Amino acid sequence: MQNSTYSTEHEDFRSLCRTFLAREAVPYHDQWERDGIISHELWTKAGTAGLLGLDAPEDFGGGAEQDFRFTAVFVEELICARITAPGLVAHNDIISSYLAPRTTPEQRSRWLPGLCAGKLIAGIALSEPDAGSDLAGIRTSAVLDGDEYVLNGHKTFITNGENADLVIVAAKTTTPRGASGMTLLVVERGTPGFSRGNRMEKLGWQASDTTELFFDNCRVPVANRIGKENAGMGYLMGGLPRERVCISTVAVATAEKMLADTLEYARNRTAFGQAIGSFQHNRFLLATLDTEVTLARVFLNHCITELNARRLTVTDAAKLKWWTTELQVRVADRCLQLHGGYGYLKENPISKEWTNSRVQTIYGGTTEIMKELIGRSLGL
Numbered sequence: 001m002q003n004s005t006y007s008t009e010h011e012d013f014r015s016l017c018r019t020f021l022a023r024e025a026v027p028y029h030d031q032w033e034r035d036g037i038i039s040h041e042l043w044t045k046a047g048t049a050g051l052l053g054l055d056a057p058e059d060f061g062g063g064a065e066q067d068f069r070f071t072a073v074f075v076e077e078l079i080c081a082r083i084t085a086p087g088l089v090a091h092n093d094i095i096s097s098y099l100a101p102r103t104t105p106e107q108r109s110r111w112l113p114g115l116c117a118g119k120l121i122a123g124i125a126l127s128e129p130d131a132g133s134d135l136a137g138i139r140t141s142a143v144l145d146g147d148e149y150v151l152n153g154h155k156t157f158i159t160n161g162e163n164a165d166l167v168i169v170a171a172k173t174t175t176p177r178g179a180s181g182m183t184l185l186v187v188e189r190g191t192p193g194f195s196r197g198n199r200m201e202k203l204g205w206q207a208s209d210t211t212e213l214f215f216d217n218c219r220v221p222v223a224n225r226i227g228k229e230n231a232g233m234g235y236l237m238g239g240l241p242r243e244r245v246c247i248s249t250v251a252v253a254t255a256e257k258m259l260a261d262t263l264e265y266a267r268n269r270t271a272f273g274q275a276i277g278s279f280q281h282n283r284f285l286l287a288t289l290d291t292e293v294t295l296a297r298v299f300l301n302h303c304i305t306e307l308n309a310r311r312l313t314v315t316d317a318a319k320l321k322w323w324t325t326e327l328q329v330r331v332a333d334r335c336l337q338l339h340g341g342y343g344y345l346k347e348n349p350i351s352k353e354w355t356n357s358r359v360q361t362i363y364g365g366t367t368e369i370m371k372e373l374i375g376r377s378l379g380l
Contacts, residue, residue: 005301010069017077020049025083033206036199037162038085040121046088047118055096060108061116062100068242068307071096072249079253082349084356085207087123087160089246091115094122097239098168098184102227111166111186123164125155125213126236132157133369135170135182135236140215142171142185149173149185149225151193151218157363161196161211165189169215170236173229182232186224193218204356240365241317245300245307247364251324251357252300255293255331258353262286262335269340282338289331296324315377322370325360332357 006014024045032038046052047061054070056062063070075089095115099122103111114120131137140153151171158167167187174181187194197212227235263286266277276282303320306312332354336343343350361367 005304006069006073010073013070014073014077016049017051017074018080020046020051021077021081021083024049025085026081029081029083029207033084036201036206037209038087038207040163043118043121043163045118047116051088052092052118053095053100053112053116054092056100056112056116057108060100060112062095062112066308068245068304071246072304075246075249076253079250079257082352083207084205084352086205086250087121087163087208089250090124090159090243091122093239093243093246094124094168097242098124098226098235099166102235106223107186107226115166120165121160121163122166122168123158123160124168124170125158125161126170127157128154129156133366135233138170138172138182140169140171142169142173142183142220144173144222144229145219147222148219149183149222151185151187151215151220153215155213155215157200158211158213159208161213162199162209167194167213168226169213169220170232180233181230182236183229184226184232184235185220186226187215187218187220188224191218191220202359204352204359237314241312241314242307244317244321244364245303245312247360248300248303248320248324251328251360252293252296254353254357255289255296255324255328258331258335258350259286259289259293261350262338263290266338276338285334285338289334292327293331296327300324315374318365318370318373321364322361322367322374326367328357328360 024042028039050063051074053062054065058064071092078088099111099115111120115122126135128138128140130139140155142149142151151169153171155169165188169185169187170182171185172181173183193216195214197214200210202210263277266282266286267275269276277286299320303312303316306316336350336354339348339350342348345351
């Protein structure tokens, strides 16, 4: 998965990631998938290896790497190792987008060392049973009472929902309808009134713990508020482009891996006396997929450059997210088809890639929402 966008320093970091995952993750991954959650031990080992809090200040144990390419390398190596644990990526996104840049010095001192060391795990709670991509429709509320907020509501589909020690919760703090009046609060493990549902059984990403979260008169100190009251939607709009680039990195890396595996299969699998890749239909299909994946990589690299320069727009992030994730689903479908009956077996990696790919067009904002954002940017 090497890429000309990356320097020698990035490739050295890639070697570190690859070695770490081969030693500390791959041997235990099947068990994590059976359990539906990765072990706490991996988090602390990842922290010790310097794989968490890549963008956080060194003073707090972070890598101080204000360069998304290091995160992209880590994501690509997770995909290369077939680690179905997006919670690691979400944890780093939360640190980079919300907790490192938007917290007070006191909050950073309180949270970042543990998060960078893997002793604390982060989650973000946005989606609700009646509000997914439409964040303006959330109903979770927080009412100020002295120096605490009284938080009530119900969140769902939360990555790291069970493992998380800190959860950023989006809540309405004023009554107007729409996006106004949203505030971000950090709820810590053990806070009275904060509870979690059982692990949700999903189609894919089996090693990722996903749960519902419940807040019943949960009292959250004002000291746990991120930024200003009622400014939460703006903070989310600032953080979501990075999340969407992360999801797109997963999409492109996965498409590249599936395509490489399928090309190898198509060269060696024979039917009617010849390699299946030599049939014109299959050859043209693979040529098309190879071209589309190459173009997706070029656009991803462009958006990573723009993100690093603080120039990436919400619109371009939306374009990237919808195009690359829809491509990932299409590549997964076509590659499984080329594997024939063997591709449908659980033991074949392409079947797992096909299953894991499907959610990519849903979380982080559905394809339809991405197109809506793009359409609005066109003045339509």
